Amino acid sequence: MRSIDEVLLLGPGPSPTSAAVQRAQSRPLLGHLDPQFTPILDRIQVGLRRLFGTNNPLTLPLAGTGTAGMEALVANLVEPGDRVVVGVHGVFGQRFAEAVRRAGGDAVVVAAEFGASLDPDAFAAAIAGGPTRACVVVHAETSTGVLSDLRPFAAAARSADALLLVDCVTSIGGVALDFDALGVDAAFCGTQKCLSAPPGLAPVTFGERALARVAARRAPVPFYFDTRLLTGYFGPDRAYHYTAPISMLYALEAALDELEAEGMVAREARHRAVAASLRQGLEVLGLKPLVPVSHATPMLTTVRYPDGIDDKAFRGHLRQAHRIEVGGGLGPLAGKVFRVGLMGHGAQPANVLRALAAFGDALAAQGRPADVAGALAAARAV
Amino acid sequence: MRSIDEVLLLGPGPSPTSAAVQRAQSRPLLGHLDPQFTPILDRIQVGLRRLFGTNNPLTLPLAGTGTAGMEALVANLVEPGDRVVVGVHGVFGQRFAEAVRRAGGDAVVVAAEFGASLDPDAFAAAIAGGPTRACVVVHAETSTGVLSDLRPFAAAARSADALLLVDCVTSIGGVALDFDALGVDAAFCGTQKCLSAPPGLAPVTFGERALARVAARRAPVPFYFDTRLLTGYFGPDRAYHYTAPISMLYALEAALDELEAEGMVAREARHRAVAASLRQGLEVLGLKPLVPVSHATPMLTTVRYPDGIDDKAFRGHLRQAHRIEVGGGLGPLAGKVFRVGLMGHGAQPANVLRALAAFGDALAAQGRPADVAGALAAARAV
Numbered sequence: 001m002r003s004i005d006e007v008l009l010l011g012p013g014p015s016p017t018s019a020a021v022q023r024a025q026s027r028p029l030l031g032h033l034d035p036q037f038t039p040i041l042d043r044i045q046v047g048l049r050r051l052f053g054t055n056n057p058l059t060l061p062l063a064g065t066g067t068a069g070m071e072a073l074v075a076n077l078v079e080p081g082d083r084v085v086v087g088v089h090g091v092f093g094q095r096f097a098e099a100v101r102r103a104g105g106d107a108v109v110v111a112a113e114f115g116a117s118l119d120p121d122a123f124a125a126a127i128a129g130g131p132t133r134a135c136v137v138v139h140a141e142t143s144t145g146v147l148s149d150l151r152p153f154a155a156a157a158r159s160a161d162a163l164l165l166v167d168c169v170t171s172i173g174g175v176a177l178d179f180d181a182l183g184v185d186a187a188f189c190g191t192q193k194c195l196s197a198p199p200g201l202a203p204v205t206f207g208e209r210a211l212a213r214v215a216a217r218r219a220p221v222p223f224y225f226d227t228r229l230l231t232g233y234f235g236p237d238r239a240y241h242y243t244a245p246i247s248m249l250y251a252l253e254a255a256l257d258e259l260e261a262e263g264m265v266a267r268e269a270r271h272r273a274v275a276a277s278l279r280q281g282l283e284v285l286g287l288k289p290l291v292p293v294s295h296a297t298p299m300l301t302t303v304r305y306p307d308g309i310d311d312k313a314f315r316g317h318l319r320q321a322h323r324i325e326v327g328g329g330l331g332p333l334a335g336k337v338f339r340v341g342l343m344g345h346g347a348q349p350a351n352v353l354r355a356l357a358a359f360g361d362a363l364a365a366q367g368r369p370a371d372v373a374g375a376l377a378a379a380r381a382v
Numbered sequence: 383m384r385s386i387d388e389v390l391l392l393g394p395g396p397s398p399t400s401a402a403v404q405r406a407q408s409r410p411l412l413g414h415l416d417p418q419f420t421p422i423l424d425r426i427q428v429g430l431r432r433l434f435g436t437n438n439p440l441t442l443p444l445a446g447t448g449t450a451g452m453e454a455l456v457a458n459l460v461e462p463g464d465r466v467v468v469g470v471h472g473v474f475g476q477r478f479a480e481a482v483r484r485a486g487g488d489a490v491v492v493a494a495e496f497g498a499s500l501d502p503d504a505f506a507a508a509i510a511g512g513p514t515r516a517c518v519v520v521h522a523e524t525s526t527g528v529l530s531d532l533r534p535f536a537a538a539a540r541s542a543d544a545l546l547l548v549d550c551v552t553s554i555g556g557v558a559l560d561f562d563a564l565g566v567d568a569a570f571c572g573t574q575k576c577l578s579a580p581p582g583l584a585p586v587t588f589g590e591r592a593l594a595r596v597a598a599r600r601a602p603v604p605f606y607f608d609t610r611l612l613t614g615y616f617g618p619d620r621a622y623h624y625t626a627p628i629s630m631l632y633a634l635e636a637a638l639d640e641l642e643a644e645g646m647v648a649r650e651a652r653h654r655a656v657a658a659s660l661r662q663g664l665e666v667l668g669l670k671p672l673v674p675v676s677h678a679t680p681m682l683t684t685v686r687y688p689d690g691i692d693d694k695a696f697r698g699h700l701r702q703a704h705r706i707e708v709g710g711g712l713g714p715l716a717g718k719v720f721r722v723g724l725m726g727h728g729a730q731p732a733n734v735l736r737a738l739a740a741f742g743d744a745l746a747a748q749g750r751p752a753d754v755a756g757a758l759a760a761a762r763a764v
């Protein structure tokens with residue numbers, strides 16, 4: 001085990017964790033059925049329900065990364081032959097469509113350009129185009145930084161009696177969610193974005209309509225992801241399904257405690273304020289966000305490179321000279337953008353200033369001097 | 383977050399982690415592609431290969447519990463209609479058979495009583511009874527404490543050209559494994575037994591024959607468990623598959639460091655010595671192991687209750703009065719046995735003495751006084 005030089009995590013995740021979350025994780029292990037441990041499971045479920053904006057009893061942190069949460073939705077809710085409409089305007093929609101196809105589903109893709117918003121009318125038309133069992137929207141596309149207004153998609157799903165499945169990996173804990181009121185039937189996320197717990201858990205929620213679908217399945221559900229077996233452990237029976245990842249759950253409990261102490265209204269305002277501050281500073285540096293503020297995610301800002309700036313050298317400079325991690329572009333955006341995450345514990349004004357100074361320096365290192373002092377002043381003025 | 387009263391974990395897992403492992407886990411997060419982090423992945427893979435006794439390039443810690451490792455083997459290696467012979471003499475064989483059936487496989491069960499060993503001749507006959515694609519052996523049955531000699535099963539599998547899949551969740555890190563020499567085609571384990579890292583990771587290994595089977599599949603593999611996508615991240619490409627559980631991997635690296643410093647020969651001897659010491663003490667207390675020493679797991683000893691001793695009260699006394707966790711019986715053994723794990727960091731002589739004293743006290747609490755002093759002396763004499 002070597003020592004680690006700390007890196008400021010301003011990429012698309014993981015985000016930095018607080019000292020309290022780090023400490024929580026290193027507490028001595030308890031058994032997964034210990035009377036001191038099961039109340040922690042209960043508290044986590046209560047906290048997650050609040051964040052999803054749901055009363056769904058089946059709301060729990062699955063052992064696995066956020067991708068395991070996607071797989072859990074597909075494994076339980078997609079059967080061979082099911083028509084599933086998937087909104088694809090980024091890598092995470094593509095992955096969901098791929099997972100649906102692998103489960104034998106008929107993935108009907110409604111596409112928009114990377115960086116653009118999904119067209120709700122096209123989505124509704126696709127749903128109406130056949131007997132649609134489910135539809136999928138990525139709430140905050142981590143590959144582009146587009147935040148979708150879920151309302152029109154929810155209306156389209158409900159009018160066709162299709163389940164609405166939502167990927168809220170990047171949005172949860174950064175913007176308030178109200179999934180019961182919206183009519184979201186199932187959703188999944190990860191812990192390493194705006195929740196600021198370490199990666200490795202996938203909170204999921206399944207509503208009544210979704211569970212009725214599971215109960216009526218003809219095809220079996222893979223063992224690991226079976227909602228009925230998961231409920232056996234997370235519900236009052238405490239029946240063994242697997243050995244829960246104790247220390248990760250300690251960390252998640254601590255992160256949820258911090259979230260509750262701050263309150264979701266204040267937390268969303270904090271994310272929006274640092275995002276606005278970042279945009280002001282970027283403008284002075286001559287750096288243009290990919291997505292207009294009207295439909296951009298506050299927790300993740302995708303920034304176009306000016307012509308002639310090399311992605312690898314730019315991000316390498318940030319990492320080596322400034323010890324800052326930002327994300328690169330994915331798919332058609334590779335080499336054309338970088339992605340700045342100001343998420344959870346990382347969404348702090350001081351991090352905006354440190355990032356802007358580093359961006360200016362990285363531009364200068366490629367022969368493009370920028371007004372760093374002006375950028376910092378503009379950011380501070382928000 | 384409430385404070386936790388430490389409990390001595392002497393059940394079937396999780397086992398106690400060392401202070402170094404706990405500290406490792408609380409280090410600041412790095413990005414999953416950070417140049418400081420990817421060498422940690424490489425070191426973990428080298429360490430796991432050594433423990434499995436394999437040169438398989440595809441040897442990696444999957445994000446999920448041990449059960450996710452089982453699911454990964456099934457998801458990649460079982461196709462609808464495949465005939466799979468599963469040795470079942472405990473709960474973990476039952477679960478594997480169930481996972482095979484859910485994947486559409488034809489699970490042919492070779493059963494033995496809980497607590498007995500599998501009959502290699504019956505196993506070979508089952509393999510010969512049809513075109514068998516794969517067969518499954520649980521190396522150390524955590525529900526009973528039986529350790530299987532894998533050699534006859536490996537020979538039977540090889541003679542029929544069936545893949546040999548092994549569950550080594552409880553054995554790895556407690557007894558030396560030599561899976562390449564044996565001819566094991568794929569195996570999985572967990573981190574929370576004799577590796578003494580927290581639960582939440584599933585080390586898996588897939589050999590050449592297994593990967594050829596994956597390449598020849600007709601049915602797609604679920605996204606999360608796809609060995610080809612996993613190889614993309616864990617191999618030299620470092621292609622994004624999911625955000626790796628950074629802090630858990632820190633802990634696993636530290637646990638593997640401790641394992642390497644001790645050496646597997648010394649570690650196996652330590653497990654065998656404390657198990658022998660426990661058995662000597664149990665005998666003086668009048669407590670009989672379920673499994674004869676000749677085919678018992680050294681890391682987990684299943685103990686029969688004397689007539690009239692109540693399981694719930696016995697284990698409750700250990701937990702409340704002595705802050706010791708042991709496991710209860712599963713399936714047909716529920717209420718009839720308790721399970722004592724002396725695993726990894728927990729396999730220490732002092733823990734044997736503390737456990738024996740507590741067992742004697744728990745018997746006395748139910749009106750069955752026992753010779754605790756004699757038990758301790760007998761245990762120390764080993």
